[in-house]
Amino acid sequence: MGKLVIGSFMFIAGLFFLATGVGAIIGIPMFAGGLMMGIAGLGSIGKTAVKTGMAAGQIVQNMQSSGAAPSPYAPPPYAPVKNGSGLDLRRWNTLVELDPEIAAAAEQVRAAGPGYEMQLAEKYLAVNDKQYLAAAVTKVLEQARLNEERRQHEEQIPDRGMIGGSEYQRKAGGFYLIVKGKDVGRTFVTYDDMRKALEG
Structure with a gap:
């Protein structure tokens, strides 16, 4: 690529010197040198493109011979899906799906109202230890009870x-x-x- 750029510059400068008539001594060699360097630069670009194409062809051929076709549907690398508090929702949902105790605990707090499952998830994932699961459920349900009492109290207050x-x-x-x-x-x-x- 560098040869092509330098060659183009020399070619144009040589033409300029030839056009003035005064600089023919400088212009002719510069024009010829620029032309040769530009052709060499084009040739090197062509060689690079051929090498790249051959390498890509070799990769495809290796994949076909091994029986593994490239799939546009390959799963992306694992990246946690987080809510606003930084909670790893993908991890929590996997635990709920695979662990019957955690699934039962999630169901228990979910019955208390929206948002309480996320409170349980936050508490459990902070310690990541099942011996604290029952205590976390108790704490979340206690908070749900207090919130309900406050809601009922505030409903009796005039607008x-x-x-x-x-x-x-x-x-x-x-x-x-x-x-x-x-x-x-x-x-x-x-x-x-x-x-x-x-x-x-």
Whole structure:
């Protein structure tokens, strides 16, 4: 490739010198040298292409003789599929599929509601030891119970109300927004958090 570039440069420079008439002494050898070098460069590119083609042909021939045809459907190398918390979902799903104890534990917490299986997966994969599986299930189910109690408690709270001179409004996402009084625009995740902040 280098020969082709240099040869092209010399060829064009030689033509330029010949065109001026003054530099014919320099132009003729430069023109001829550039032409020869360009031809040599083209020849080397052709040789490289032939060698590459022959090597590829040899690889295909070896694969055919061994009975292994190249497959466009070959599986990719293993790469963990992770959720936002960095949890290896592929590993967890494989454990659930292959291990009856882990499958039963996943089913147990799944019944408590969406998201609890991922909590179990996070706890189990952190220690990767089955002796802690029952404890992890207990912890997740306890959290599910507390969340349900909080949900039921918050359902009894009016969607609008007053606390210490400030008016709040419960929004569709379940959070509380101060709409009048002190701290207008401030939001709270739970009613208790809001009550403590506004009464304190």
